[in-house]
Amino acid sequence: MPVARIQVLISSLFSQRFSAYLPELLEQEGLHFARTERVPHPLEVDLLIRASDAPTLSEAEVAFLMAGGRLLAFALEQGPAGAARPLPPGHARIDGERLRFFEGRALPGADHAHGEAGEPRAPLVQELRVGAGTLLHLSVDVADTVVRLQQGHGPVERDLPSAPDGSAETEDGLLKADDGMTLDWLEDRRLTPGGQPYFAVAAADRWRRWLLQEIVRAVSPLPVARLAYWPAAAPAAFHLSLDSDGNDPAHAASTLAFLAGLGLRATWCELEGGYGPELQRAIHAAGHEVALHYNALEREGGRWGGDAFAAQLERHNAQAPARATSNKNHYTRFEGWDELFAWCDAGGITLDGTRGGSKMGNRGFVFGTCHPYRPARADRSGARHALFELGFLSQDMDLDAARWGDSSITGPLLSEVEAVSGCAHLLCHPAHLHAHAPVRDALEAALRLARARGFLELTACEIAAWSRARRATRLTPRAGGLQVSGAPQGAVLELLRVGSVRQIPLETPDSFVSLAQEAPHA
Numbered sequence: 001m002p003v004a005r006i007q008v009l010i011s012s013l014f015s016q017r018f019s020a021y022l023p024e025l026l027e028q029e030g031l032h033f034a035r036t037e038r039v040p041h042p043l044e045v046d047l048l049i050r051a052s053d054a055p056t057l058s059e060a061e062v063a064f065l066m067a068g069g070r071l072l073a074f075a076l077e078q079g080p081a082g083a084a085r086p087l088p089p090g091h092a093r094i095d096g097e098r099l100r101f102f103e104g105r106a107l108p109g110a111d112h113a114h115g116e117a118g119e120p121r122a123p124l125v126q127e128l129r130v131g132a133g134t135l136l137h138l139s140v141d142v143a144d145t146v147v148r149l150q151q152g153h154g155p156v157e158r159d160l161p162s163a164p165d166g167s168a169e170t171e172d173g174l175l176k177a178d179d180g181m182t183l184d185w186l187e188d189r190r191l192t193p194g195g196q197p198y199f200a201v202a203a204a205d206r207w208r209r210w211l212l213q214e215i216v217r218a219v220s221p222l223p224v225a226r227l228a229y230w231p232a233a234a235p236a237a238f239h240l241s242l243d244s245d246g247n248d249p250a251h252a253a254s255t256l257a258f259l260a261g262l263g264l265r266a267t268w269c270e271l272e273g274g275y276g277p278e279l280q281r282a283i284h285a286a287g288h289e290v291a292l293h294y295n296a297l298e299r300e301g302g303r304w305g306g307d308a309f310a311a312q313l314e315r316h317n318a319q320a321p322a323r324a325t326s327n328k329n330h331y332t333r334f335e336g337w338d339e340l341f342a343w344c345d346a347g348g349i350t351l352d353g354t355r356g357g358s359k360m361g362n363r364g365f366v367f368g369t370c371h372p373y374r375p376a377r378a379d380r381s382g383a384r385h386a387l388f389e390l391g392f393l394s395q396d397m398d399l400d401a402a403r404w405g406d407s408s409i410t411g412p413l414l415s416e417v418e419a420v421s422g423c424a425h426l427l428c429h430p431a432h433l434h435a436h437a438p439v440r441d442a443l444e445a446a447l448r449l450a451r452a453r454g455f456l457e458l459t460a461c462e463i464a465a466w467s468r469a470r471r472a473t474r475l476t477p478r479a480g481g482l483q484v485s486g487a488p489q490g491a492v493l494e495l496l497r498v499g500s501v502r503q504i505p506l507e508t509p510d511s512f513v514s515l516a517q518e519a520p521h522a
Helices: 019-028 059-066 142-151 203-219 249-262 277-285 306-319 339-347 407-419 430-435 437-452 460-472
Strands: 006-010 034-036 047-051 070-074 085-087 090-094 097-101 104-106 112-117 122-130 133-138 224-227 237-243 267-270 289-292 423-428 474-478 481-485 492-497 500-505 511-514
Touching: 006 019, 019 047, 019 142, 019 203, 047 203, 059 070, 059 122, 059 133, 070 142, 070 203, 090 112, 090 203, 097 142, 097 203, 104 122, 133 203, 142 203, 203 224, 203 492, 224 474, 237 430, 237 437, 237 460, 249 277, 249 430, 249 437, 277 289, 289 306, 289 460, 306 339, 407 423, 407 437, 423 430, 423 437, 430 437
Parallel strands: 006 034, 006 047, 047 070, 070 133, 237 267, 237 423, 267 289
Antiparallel strands: 085 104, 090 097, 112 122, 122 133, 224 492, 474 481, 481 511, 492 500
C-alpha cells in the first residue's frame, strides 16, 4: 500500500497574510511532503495544498481540479459558486476546545461541510465538486492564524493593556514578549484548581494538529507518513531553564546539588558576569547546558540592540566552557517583530526561550504553543529564521502566589502539553530555589508528574538538535515502501490513517521500510 503523495504549492504573488508559512506547520508535524512552484498533473499527487493567500484560484488550479485533482485551499475570497462570506474574529470549536481565529471566509455552494467557526456559525471545512475533482476549502487560514498566535499581529512597540481583573499588569512601562499577545483576557482564559486565571489551551498547536487530521481525512484510505514528535515516540517532553539573576555562586551551588538529587539536567541562562569559570565548568560537567541570559534592561545597564546582544554573547562565550547555543532574555524583554531572532541566528543561538508570560495572570499557553518552532520573518514571504523558539509556561511556582502564581496550575499544564505532544518548559531562578522550599517542592512535584506520564527530559540544545535532525530526515517513496535517509537516533516512523496510527521504530539512520503488507482501510 503506497503512502499519500502530498505536495505544497508555493506562491509569492500575494502576501497580505502569513499563508506561505504553511510548510513550517507541516515540518513541525514531521510530515512527508514535497514543495512545488507549479501545479502538477492530478496523477502525480494525491493532495495538493495551496500555501498562498491569492484571493481566487488560478487558471492552472482550476484546470487541476477539472481534471480530477484534489486541492486544499484556505480562506478564499471567491470560489466556484461565487463570493465568500467574511467571518469576523472569533472561535472555532475543534475537538471540544474553542480555538481563537482572527479572520475567515466561507464559500457558497458546498456539497459537504463539517466543523463550526465564528458567530454566526459557518462551516469550518467545505467540500466542493469542481469538474472531476474536489476543492477542500478551510474557512480559516491556519498558517496565518498560527503566526498571529505565536508572534502577534505586528511588532511590539507599546505595552499591552493590562488584564481587567488586575491579575496581569502588563502596562508597566517595560516592553516584553507578552506585550505582543493576541489572545483575549476575558474569552481565552480559565481558572486553575487554585482559582487563578491562565491560558489553558495550546491553540496554535491544536490548529496545526487539526490541519493534519484534515489532511489525513483528505487522502484516506492512503496512509500519511511522518516522524513522531520526540525520540522513541515519547508522549511529550520536559524542559527546565534557570535564570541566574544576581549571579550569586551560593545560589548556583545549592541549585546544582538540588538538581543532582532530582537527577534533572537544566539549561542555565546566565546574566553577564555569570557564576564564574569554576562553577560554569561544574555545571557543564554535570551534564547541564550553560546558556545566555541577554540583558536589555536599561535600569541594570542593559540596552536593546543587535550590537549589545552580540557583545554580551561574545563576553559570555569568552569565559563559558562551551559556546552558548541557547538564550532567554532577562525580564522577557522584547521589542519589534523578529529582530531578536535575527541576532540569535547571527550569533549561533539555535533555541530561544524568551516568549512567556511575565505576570501571574498570563501563565500557560500565552502564545498558543508548547512546541519548538521556527519564527516567521516579517515580510510574509514564508521565510523563517534558523533558530527555534520554545516559550516557557510558568515560573517559580509557589514563590508568591499573588505575583507569580501557585502550583495548582501544574496538572492542567502538563495535561494540555501531553494532549498536543509538546514540551513543558518551566522556568526557575536559582535564587528562589536556594531560598524558598515551596519553589523546590513545586518543581519536584511537576517533575514527578511529568516522569509518571513518560515525558522525556531534555536541555534546550538537545531540543534544538533533535528538531533539526528530525526535520532533515528524508522519507522517499519507493516500490513497496519508504526509503528513510538520515533519521536521528530514536526516530519513530508513524503511518497515520483516520482513527489509527502505526508506529515503526527506525533502528538505523538509513533504512528501507517495507509497506507491502499495508492493507488499505476503508
